[in-house]
Amino acid sequence: MPTMGYLHEGHLELIKRAAADNDEVIVSIFVNPLQFAPGEDYQTYPRDLERDARLAEEAGASLIFNPSPETMYPPGFATTVHVGGPLTERWEGERRPGHFDGVATVVTKLFNIVNPDRAYFGEKDYQQLQVVRRLAADLNLGVEIVPVPIVREPDGLARSSRNIYLTAEERPKATVLYRSLLAIREAAGRGEDPEAALLAGRAVLAEVPEFVPDYLAVVDPETLEPVKRWVPGARAIVAGRFPTVRLIDNMEVWDR
């Protein structure tokens, strides 16, 4: 289970699933500099190794791997793993240059170091999950990628290490991502097509002017290409910025 630490209920759910299905669970805690674009929060990303170690162990981890950046990327390090095609160019790939190269490179290294049978990834980072699936299949990594549903706060906000950046005023408004996704799913249930459903989602986002959307889209669940008609498992994806933090979320809006 690759993580960047500052563990919350979402991470712990992954660990618990992994512990239920496997003899040993190795959790990596590594804030990976390669996957942060210039100007992002690499330096200030929250870190608390002692707390993480306790929580991970309680959830069923047998070993924590917490390498230093110098161990992972010693002087002379020069290799990048690049997943090509539209899957990495859109959405997060467009807003975070180099992000998926950083993810693909570190995940490949972690798989080679740990040699796991299975690796657990949250649907919270839905595009990342699809990129890692592509990577594992294309390079015959021999690791089964297991998706885990999003764990949310009681009010619907997807759990994230970055939620602590939200101010007291922003925190209740941060449910706007979840509510926009729900509006799309409800519109789909009423028989509206994806375009009309998106309008319903956009109307919800417009209620919170502090939130500046990067994108809101209805996409194919594997390719992440926008869809004009409902397909099984269609996903709504959303991302955007509050003054203090960038948030992402997604939801299945059409049954498989």
Ligand code: AMP
């Ligand atoms: P991170 O530490 O943010 O890199 O996340 C490590 C793993 O935990 C990734 O596979 C994430 O998708 C997953 N994860 C993070 N937040 C959640 C959540 N709220 N629900 C489910 N999985 C999550």
